[in-house]
Amino acid sequence: MVKKFDAQPLGSKVSEEDLELINRLSLKELTADDVFVFSVILCDNDIDRDFEVFSDEALSSLQKLFIGKTGILNHSNRSEDQICRTYKTELICGDGRTTEYGAGYKYIKAWCYTVRSAKNDDLIKDIESGIKKEVSVSCNFSEKVCSICGESNCAHKAGSFYGDTLCFKYINGVTDAYEWSFVAVPAQRNAGVTKASCQKRDTHSEIQRAKAEKETSFALQYRNEMKSRAEKGFAMLFPELSSKTAESIINLCNADILSELVKCFERKTAKLFPIKSQFGENETDKNNANSQFKF
Ligand SMILES: [Zn+2]
Numbered sequence: 531m532v533k534k535f536d537a538q539p540l541g542s543k544v545s546e547e548d549l550e551l552i553n554r555l556s557l558k559e560l561t562a563d564d565v566f567v568f569s570v571i572l573c574d575n576d577i578d579r580d581f582e583v584f585s586d587e588a589l590s591s592l593q594k595l596f597i598g599k600t601g602i603l604n605h606s607n608r609s610e611d612q613i614c615r616t617y618k619t620e621l622i623c624g625d626g627r628t629t630e631y632g633a634g635y636k637y638i639k640a641w642c643y644t645v646r647s648a649k650n651d652d653l654i655k656d657i658e659s660g661i662k663k664e665v666s667v668s669c670n671f672s673e674k675v676c677s678i679c680g681e682s683n684c685a686h687k688a689g690s691f692y693g694d695t696l697c698f699k700y701i702n703g704v705t706d707a708y709e710w711s712f713v714a715v716p717a718q719r720n721a722g723v724t725k726a727s728c729q730k731r732d733t734h735s736e737i738q739r740a741k742a743e744k745e746t747s748f749a750l751q752y753r754n755e756m757k758s759r760a761e762k763g764f765a766m767l768f769p770e771l772s773s774k775t776a777e778s779i780i781n782l783c784n785a786d787i788l789s790e791l792v793k794c795f796e797r798k799t800a801k802l803f804p805i806k807s808q809f810g811e812n813e814t815d816k817n818n819a820n821s822q823f824k825f
Contacts, residue, residue, distance in 0.1 A: 543567075544643075551617045552643050555598055565643045566654050570665050572596060572619070572710050574637035576629040577737065581688035581698040582674065583629075586636070588704045592669060593621040593638050595707035601642050605668065605711045613653055614644040616710070630737055631677070631696065640710070667710045672703030691744045696737065749785070756788045763795025766803065 544552070544562045552567075553559055573592065577583050584592065596619050603611040618641040627635035644650050656662040677698045678686045686697045757780050764776035783791060 548618065548641065555615055555617055560643075560645070564645055566646050566650070566657075567641060567643045568614075568657050569639055569641050570601070570663075570710070572638045572640050572665060572667050574629075574635065575633065576635065577631060577696070577698050581696075583631075583677070583698050583700050584704075585675070585700040585702050588671065588701050589621055589636055589638060591704040592667070592707050593619045595669070595704065596638065596640055596667075596710065599707055600709050602709050602711045604713055605666065605709075613650070613712075614642045616640045616642050631698070662712045664713050665710055666713045668708040669704055670706045670708070671701050672705060673701075674699040675702055676700075689740055691740065696740060753785060753788070756785070756792050759792045760788060760795060763792065763799060766799045767795060 544565060544567050548567065549560070549562060549565075552565060573584055573589070575584055575586065575589060596616050599616050600612045601614040601616060603613060620639050621636060622639050623634055623636040625635065629635050644653065646654070653662070673682050675682050676684045676686045677700060678684075678692055678695060686692065688697055688699050690697050760780050760783075761773065761776055764771055764779075765773070768776070780788065780791075
């Protein structure tokens with residue numbers, strides 16, 4: 531899961547407690563001067579680009595599993611790309627923010643250390659200057675559960691709207707956390723094991739895109755409805771016009787003109803054919819009471 535969160539350099543400002551945690555993982559005894567520490571946000575419970583969400587249970591497991599795990603570069607397996615180690619994690623919630631789907635926002639913050647050395651100079655500079663900041667986590671999980679029906683096997687499609695509700699999948703049953711990585715570009719999913727997705731901004735734009743698609747589909751439905759009502763109006767009021775001509779005229783109209791045309795036709799047909807009219811009585815009454823709309 532790649533998130534556009536800044537790594538926060540903490541430099542050598544490491545407490546005695548943290549130094550003790552670091553030394554539990556280190557082979558030789560390290561002092562505050564030996565280490566460079568920083569924090570990263572590993573993952574959260576918001577909707578990602580794949581329309582997936584870590585469940586509360588998954589976040590809770592990941593928080594424990596990531597302690598002691600390495601931070602690497604670009605999900606590379608080369609030992610020289612193992613650049614730091616996670617010595618402390620915390621599941622943070624209750625800061626007042628909410629997710630895209632309205633739940634309280636939660637995220638895993640990790641504190642990491644690397645040893646100060648000539649080899650790590652560039653890395654430390656990159657973290658300090660904010661060049662290294664996008665993070666992706668690798669983990670293994672057993673189940674994805676639908677946000678609409680709660681089933682793990684259903685026909686609901688992640689990223690689609692059902693009514694006003696966006697469908698996404700909760701990730702459950704995390705069995706292992708492998709590592710986290712700084713990535714230059716968002717990583718791809720690996721053999722169904724690596725959970726690698728996207729940046730926060732991408733997530734937002736994906737949701738915007740899904741909403742726009744939904745609006746387009748509503749607009750199309752509305753236009754089709756208006757077209758069919760206009761065709762009825764033409765047939766009733768201008769029986770001498772062929773349906774082909776009526777259709778050509780309708781196709782020239784934009785949504786606003788079509789809507790106005792339909793209103794005019796329906797007022798007219800309601801007045802001329804009160805019994806045959808397929809349109810609501812309220813509409814007719816209202817129109818009759820308003821002389822400026824009468825033909
Ligand atoms: Zn479902």
